[in-house]
């Protein structure tokens with residue numbers, strides 16, 4: 001995506017074909033720092049510490065992780081037990097985003113079937129590049145399909161500005177290009193449709209205030225950062241026309257795991273008859289689960305992410321303690337919105353209702 005006139009992606013492979021370069025998203029929006037990843041351990045670190053985050057980007061990073069497993073294998077023939085052990089270690093980096101396992105499970109067979117060490121390296125690199133391009137293409141298509149919803153709202157408002165609300169960051173920083181929830185916003189901007197975006201700050205790590213606000217600002221899209229608890233009030237006062245979020249894992253029955261707080265937004269949207277859409281590539285559907293609330297693993301992260309907050313005083317990035325130093329904290333990173341609260345899904349193949357039947361209409365091969 002264009003940032004200050006420069007094409008940027010959150011991840012790319014250096015020309016040396018040995019170094020994976022990523023934007024360290026922990027430091028945005030105040031610093032743009034690129035981190036070099038050359039080993040599987042560094043890839044796992046980047047995923048666990050949220051240097052990179054967002055389901056499609058986690059998948060893309062994991063794809064390059066398998067490539068580095070092959071590149072750095074002590075035995076260039078990449079023995080099966082080594083490949084299995086290392087790829088399982090990678091899959092365990094974070095539990096909720098299904099793209100992680102999807103990407104690893106797509107990469108490993110490509111390595112297995114290649115014969116010589118050179119062929120294994122080439123097959124892994126080709127498969128990783130394919131995954132990255134697939135995610136970029138999927139997100140563009142999500143935008144092209146989703147913009148119709150925004151255009152419809154614009155027409156209903158006789159050309160007035162469409163007010164959207166989003167939670168967390170499901171932007172290009174969470175993917176490769178365009179993002180998922182933001183893809184229809186970027187395409188609307190390209191098509192000259194006036195939008196404004198309410199951006200939930202998204203505690204505790206403020207992906208909205210830090211990342212979505214940075215993305216939209218760089219794209220020249222009007223937006224307002226709000227507290228996580230302001231959305232219901234805005235909806236009650238007719239200031240939200242549609243909610244669009246991303247997801248980390250969605251069951252084929254339509255239950256949506258997404259950043260903590262999404263469920264509460266969906267409840268408020270339903271109570272105010274406001275459309276609540278979830279944008280996702282098919283790589284984020286979990287085709288094996290039917291009951292999201294009971295079956296989707298919810299990551300619990302370090303309570304210090306709740307107790308401390310990071311910001312800039314115009315100079316250095318600092319972490320400051322908020323509650324009393326001896327107050328315990330709980331840090332559930334995701335929640336699950338049941339399908340009954342989801343108006344529909346925006347996918348790379350089009351828009352569908354949040355039912356198994358309508359999802360399968362778009363993905364009959366599943």
Ligand SMILES: CSC[C@H]1O[C@H](OP(=O)(O)O)[C@H](O)[C@@H]1O
Pocket residue numbers: 053054055056167168169170171174175179180181207245246247248257258259260333
């Ligand atoms: C397009 S996936 C974005 C998704 O990922 C975020 O979680 P995290 O920042 O912890 O990786 C959040 O749930 C976003 O909606």
